[in-house]
Amino acid sequence: MSNAVGPDPGAAAPSAATRRIDVEALARVEGEGALHVRIVGDTLEHVALRIYEPPRLFEGFLRGRHYTEPPDITARICGICPVAYQMSACHALEAACGVTVDGALRELRRLLYCGEWIESHALHVYMLHAPDFLGYPSGIHLAQDHRETVELGLRLKKVGNDVMVVLGGREIHPINVRLGGFYRLPRLSELRALREPLLRAREDALATVKWVAGFDFPDVEADRVFVSLSHPSEYPLNEGRLVSSRGLDVPVSAFEDHIREEHVAHSTALHATVDGEPYMVGPMARYALNFDKLSPLAQEAAREAGLGPVVRNPFQSIVVRAVETVYACDEALRILDAYEPPDHAFVEVPPRAGRGHACTEAPRGTLYHRYTINAAGMVLDARIVPPTAQSQAVIEEDVRDVVRGHLDVPTDQLQHLCEQAVRNHDPCISCATHFLKLEVERR
C-alpha cells in the first residue's frame, strides 16, 4: 500500500505551531485505514484511528442463508485468517445444533488452525513488522540486505501454507472445511509429509525468537486489559472460556453481556469495551492469560528471549508472536505424532431451531460469531465481532502514549513511531470493517 505523507508546515519549528502528520494509507497493515494526530504546542490534542474501508455488511447478508453456508461465506472476510472465520462459524453453528466435534476431527481442526497461525505470524514478523525495528521501509528492502533471514521467514510461512493446503485444500479461503468436520480427510501420506518441514519450521521459529528478541525496543509499559480464551489443558485455539486480566471468566455465550461495541464517528469499525473498559486481544493477551499452557519448548524460548509470563510493552509483541509460532509448530507436531484417523470425515449436524455462540483465537485475537437458525436450518440472525475491532481503542491509546512520550522528536520520526504503534497490533482492517491513514497535526 502506498504511503503518502501530507504537508507538515510545523516541522521546521515544531514547538511554535500545530504539528500535523497525515498518513494517507497506513503501510504494512491489512486493509485501509488512517491515523490522525493533532499536537498543539506541547499538548497532544487528538488521536483518531480512522478506518475508511467500506462497511462489509456480512452480518446482513448471512440472514436467509442455509446454516451450512457461513463457514465458506465468512471465510471471505479475510485472505489472511480465513481459517479463524471458518472455525468460529462452525463452532457457533454446531453449538446451535447441539453437536460437539471431538476426537481426531477436533485435532485436525486444531492442526489447520496451527497452519494459519504459522503463516500469518511469519508474514507479520518478517515482512511487515521486522522492517520497523531495523530501519527499512519494507520487507523487500529488508530482503536486499538480509537475504538469508528473509528466506528463513518465507520458508517458515510456507510450512504454514502447506499445512493449510493439506487440511483445507488451498492456502487462501480453504474449501475443505464443513460443519461437523471436513469434506475429505487428509491422507496419512500427506500428513506424514508435513512432519519433516514442521520439524525444520520449529527450528526456524526458535531462531526467529532469538532474532527478534535482539531488536531495540522503545521503553514503553502499558497497563492494558487483556482478553482471550482460556482452556483448562491447552493454549487456546478453538475453544475455551472468555477470560480477562481483570478477572472476567465466563462462557463464550456470555460474550455480548460483557463486550459492548459502539459506533464512533471517525471509523467504519466499531469500538469495543469489556465491562466498560477498552481492552486488547491477540498474542500479548493470549500469552499473558495462558503462559502456563504454552508447550515447555515455547515457554523456554520465551524465557531465553527475556520475556516474563506477562509482556506489557506492545513493541515486544513481535517476540510474543514468534513464541506463539514456536508453539504452533510444536503443537502441530504433537497432533501429527498422536494422530489416529477418525472413522468419518465429519459428524452429521442436523439443523434445529436455536442460537449458538463461539469464540476462537484468530492470529490477531478472539473472533466471536453468533448465529440464530430456525428448524429448517435458515440463518435468522448473525453477529460477528472480529479481533481488530476489539483492539481498536487500545491501538489509539498506544498511539497517544507514543506521542506523549515523544512530543519533542521531529514529525517524520514521530510519524514512524505512530505507525509502528499501530503495526504492533498486526491490525486486520478488512476484518474490522465493519477499519488506516496517519495524520499528525502540530499547532
Added chain:
Amino acid sequence: MTTLVVGVGNDDRGDDGLGPLAARLLARALERERPPVPAVPPVPAPAAAVPPPGVAVVAWTGDPMGLLDVWSGYERLVLIDAVVSGAAPGTCRRYGPDAPFARAPGASTHGLGLASALALARALGRVPEAIEVWGIEAAQFEAGAPVTPEVARAVLALVEQLETELAG
C-alpha cells in the same frame, strides 16, 4: 529454455480473472497440440505441433508470495495480469521486467501483490533470467462479475499469440 507462463488474478473479481482465464485457455491450446500419450505405440506427431518440452502454464489465484516457489528454476517467466493504466479496456501491453508497477492502495486484500512479489523475488535473487509481463487493461473488478467482453477478446488474442510463439 524452460518457460513458465503464469496468469495471475482472482476469478471472482470481474476482469481480475483475466490472468487465470488466459492461463487456462493457453494450457488447453498447448495440450491440444500435444496429444495425450496414446495406449498404442504412437505414430510420431508432426514435430511442429508439439510444444517444446519445458513449457509450463499455471493459473494462479492464490497468495502472490507463493509464486516465488512456483517460478524458481525456470529460465523464462511470462506473467499475465490485469492492469489499470487509464488506457481503453482490453488494451494489451508487454512490459519489461523493470516496469514501474505501483501498487494502488486497496488493490489487494493480501499482504503483498504481484509487483511486491516480483520485487521481493528480485531482492532474494529468485527470479528467472528473462521476465515479460503482459498487462491487459481491466474495466471493472466487480465481485462475481464475468470478464468484460472487450477484455475477453484481448485475452483470446494474447493466448493465440503466445500459443504460436510457445508451440513454435
